[in-house]
Amino acid sequence: MEPANGNARGRAVIRVLLVHDECLVRSVLAEWLRREPDLGVYDTPWRSAPGRLRSLLPDVCAADLECADSYGLAPLGELGARPAGTPSPRLLVLASANRPGLLKRAVEAGALGYVDKEGSPEHLVRGIRRVAEGKRFVDDSLGFGFLKAAEMPLTRRELSVLSLAAEGASVAEIAGSLHLSHGTVRNYMAAINRKTGARNRVDAIRISQGEGWL
Amino acid sequence: MEPANGNARGRAVIRVLLVHDECLVRSVLAEWLRREPDLGVYDTPWRSAPGRLRSLLPDVCAADLECADSYGLAPLGELGARPAGTPSPRLLVLASANRPGLLKRAVEAGALGYVDKEGSPEHLVRGIRRVAEGKRFVDDSLGFGFLKAAEMPLTRRELSVLSLAAEGASVAEIAGSLHLSHGTVRNYMAAINRKTGARNRVDAIRISQGEGWL
Numbered sequence: 444m445e446p447a448n449g450n451a452r453g454r455a456v457i458r459v460l461l462v463h464d465e466c467l468v469r470s471v472l473a474e475w476l477r478r479e480p481d482l483g484v485y486d487t488p489w490r491s492a493p494g495r496l497r498s499l500l501p502d503v504c505a506a507d508l509e510c511a512d513s514y515g516l517a518p519l520g521e522l523g524a525r526p527a528g529t530p531s532p533r534l535l536v537l538a539s540a541n542r543p544g545l546l547k548r549a550v551e552a553g554a555l556g557y558v559d560k561e562g563s564p565e566h567l568v569r570g571i572r573r574v575a576e577g578k579r580f581v582d583d584s585l586g587f588g589f590l591k592a593a594e595m596p597l598t599r600r601e602l603s604v605l606s607l608a609a610e611g612a613s614v615a616e617i618a619g620s621l622h623l624s625h626g627t628v629r630n631y632m633a634a635i636n637r638k639t640g641a642r643n644r645v646d647a648i649r650i651s652q653g654e655g656w657l
Numbered sequence: 658m659e660p661a662n663g664n665a666r667g668r669a670v671i672r673v674l675l676v677h678d679e680c681l682v683r684s685v686l687a688e689w690l691r692r693e694p695d696l697g698v699y700d701t702p703w704r705s706a707p708g709r710l711r712s713l714l715p716d717v718c719a720a721d722l723e724c725a726d727s728y729g730l731a732p733l734g735e736l737g738a739r740p741a742g743t744p745s746p747r748l749l750v751l752a753s754a755n756r757p758g759l760l761k762r763a764v765e766a767g768a769l770g771y772v773d774k775e776g777s778p779e780h781l782v783r784g785i786r787r788v789a790e791g792k793r794f795v796d797d798s799l800g801f802g803f804l805k806a807a808e809m810p811l812t813r814r815e816l817s818v819l820s821l822a823a824e825g826a827s828v829a830e831i832a833g834s835l836h837l838s839h840g841t842v843r844n845y846m847a848a849i850n851r852k853t854g855a856r857n858r859v860d861a862i863r864i865s866q867g868e869g870w871l
Contacts, residue, residue: 611864
């Protein structure tokens with residue numbers, strides 16, 4: 444369905460690109476949003492999102508933070524990429540308080556809106572309208588998640604080490620990839636275990652993935 | 658909204674319990690299903706599903722296979738638990754072909770319906786109606802997932818070992834839990850790495866979680 448450029452009341456339509464990896468959920472959510480006369484809604488899975496953003500130039504990009512691609516994180520950074528001279532879309536994310544690492548990544552990607560997936564769907568509509576005006580929208584219920592995100596104990600370097608470990612890389616491979624000595628990688632792993640309260644490397648990966656840090 | 662026991666055309670209403678862990682998605686999906694006059698739709702997150710099943714006695718339980726509980730698998734087995742003398746609900750699952758282990762678990766739990774999350778939401782409605790009649794419903798697009806589920810290389814014992822490893826347990830702890838010698842646990846881990854094509858334990862966990870075997 445191609446959204447029109449205006450509605451019956453003559454108000455400008457907010458062009459929204461909805462990004463979600465499950466087709467069934469995405470279709471129902473898009474259809475639900477299309478009942479709002481001021482929203483023009485397109486939808487896409489993550490893998491096609493950067494291309495669709497460039498071709499559609501939406502006002503708001505509303506993206507689910509979970510990404511179905513093999514254990515991958517949503518490529519949030521790419522959502523900001525735009526041809527020179529065109530305005531960036533306002534980014535709104537569908538998030539949950541128990542994945543603080545994902546919230547942190549959304550903040551770093553410059554997201555303006557944060558809608559709690561544990562909340563009411565009406566918040567999504569309100570969030571889209573706020574963000575389209577260039578204003579911040581944050582669900583109160585995400586507060587604890589932001590607090591935990593702020594307390595995220597690992598440094599960027601430690602996260603790089605742990606990400607490689609989570610992909611199954613050995614100490615030698617991690618050392619090679621990051622141009623570090625074996626001893627330094629072992630020191631990083633020890634620091635990671637201590638900071639996350641993990642018993643060993645597998646446990647640190649499990650904890651960090653559960654928190655959405657990896 | 659309390660569904661009535663019959664509709665305008667006098668046809669019996671199919672009582673559906675929708676199980677999904679994200680409130681926002683669950684609400685929109687339930688509202689979308691409620692447009693069908695022959696469906697009476699209730700919804701719940703996984704943690705309350707067993708209790709709601711016992712109190713509502715729905716005809717069909719339509720459950721998303723992903724479970725938000727910390728890295729947990731959906732407790733599919735509990736969905737069959739019913740007070741003696743009451744019929745079990747027909748189980749329909751929302752699944753995806755790239756998580757064959759979850760498909761396998763749904764088969765083992767006796768699910769009658771399999772709706773692909775990568776497909777159209779209309780399939781969900783069709784699936785619910787078929788399953789309510791006691792008939793099987795399987796989305797064609799899940800075929801490859803079932804094939805991969807049938808090829809799942811790990812034995813039940815190997816999965817137990819790997820599940821404990823994925824929780825961060827050491828070889829000694831796994832040996833203690835499963836009443837095995839350290840050498841036997843190491844042999845299992847070696848077999849798991851070989852069968853999954855993994856480079857090491859972390860890689861085996863990553864691969865098995867990605868396939869939805871763990």
